[in-house]
Amino acid sequence: MADDQAGSPASKPGPVTLTVCLTCRNEGADPEATRPGTLLHDALKEAGMPEGVTLRGVKCLSACSRSCTVLLTGGEERWSYVYGDMDPEEHIPEILAGTAAYAATADGLVPWRERPTAFRKQSVARIPPAAFPSEE
Numbered sequence: 040m041a042d043d044q045a046g047s048p049a050s051k052p053g054p055v056t057l058t059v060c061l062t063c064r065n066e067g068a069d070p071e072a073t074r075p076g077t078l079l080h081d082a083l084k085e086a087g088m089p090e091g092v093t094l095r096g097v098k099c100l101s102a103c104s105r106s107c108t109v110l111l112t113g114g115e116e117r118w119s120y121v122y123g124d125m126d127p128e129e130h131i132p133e134i135l136a137g138t139a140a141y142a143a144t145a146d147g148l149v150p151w152r153e154r155p156t157a158f159r160k161q162s163v164a165r166i167p168p169a170a171f172p173s174e175e
């Protein structure tokens with residue numbers, strides 16, 4: 040995949056946002072308990088975002104079967120990524136490391152070997168920048 044070959048240092052850093060689904064919950068979870076998505080968001084908020092990254096929570100990223108889900112976006116020049124199966128008790132360090140690596144690129148394409156394991160194995164989708172040309 041071409042995704043594996045890319046990656047470049049930021050020449051003009053743009054706004055990076057880590058979006059966390061607040062309403063994600065695992066199958067069979069207690070409906071009255073705080074949702075794991077909210078726990079994930081709150082744990083990331085407490086940990087603090089890498090420099091230049093904004094954290095936000097939204098209700099559903101439409102990847103509910105891959106709870107908990109997060110989305111990385113970074114302006115007009117960067118690819119966007121959706122990651123799933125994130126565990127609030129396990130993946131905070133990896134999400135922060137992956138977010139910092141993403142924010143350090145100009146195009147959002149972090150070299151494969153530099154991505155945390157969770158970002159390598161739990162990608163749900165990558166979305167090209169709006170102006171990215173057709174590859175047909």
Ligand code: FES
Pocket residue numbers: 060061062063064076098099100101102103104106108
């Ligand atoms: S509830 Fe989290 S993606 Fe839908």
